Each structure stands twice: as C-alpha cells, then as structure tokens.
C-alpha cells in the first residue's frame with residue numbers, strides 16, 4: 338500500500354514560529370502511533386495561511402495553529418483521526 342503524505346509547512350513564517358521544534362515531535366508521534374508504514378511526513382513550501390500558526394496538510398484537510406507546545410494535542414485529536422479514517426479501509 339502506498340503511504341499517504343502528511344505535509345508540514347517549512348515556509349519562512351512557519352520556520353519562525355518553530356517548525357524545527359515541531360518536526361522531531363511529529364516524527365516521534367508518527368512512530369509512537371505505529372504510523373511509520375502508513376504516512377510519510379514531508380516538508381512543504383508555504384501553504385499560504387501564514388497568519389494561522391504552523392500549518393499541516395493531509396489530503397484535502399488543513400490543520401493550522403500548530404505550535405511546538407500543542408503539536409501533541411493537535412496530532413492526537415485532529416490529525417490522527419483523519420489519518421485513521423483515510424486508511425481504515427485497508428487491512
């Protein structure tokens with residue numbers, strides 16, 4: 338099965354808001370939730386919602402207002418259900 342891409346904005350605004358502190362936490366979360374074979378974390382150019390905090394994108398869904406402090410919560414409450422829903426049909 339092909340992995341689904343999970344994009345993390347690496348644009349300059351998101352960079353200033355601490356994306357390089359978010360990145361290792363995301364990598365750990367993906368591993369901890371057993372998603373290493375399901376999703377591929379990729380850097381993205383500016384997603385054009387720079388004023389909304391660090392932004393992530395999964396398929397057609399966007400997750401904004403991410404910070405190094407809340408990334409665990411956003412991942413567990415918002416991104417994880419989206420990923421699980423998108424990959425649920427596969428055995």
Ligand code: FES
Pocket residue numbers: 346347348349350351352382383384385386387388391392
């Ligand atoms: S730099 Fe991240 S949305 Fe623009």
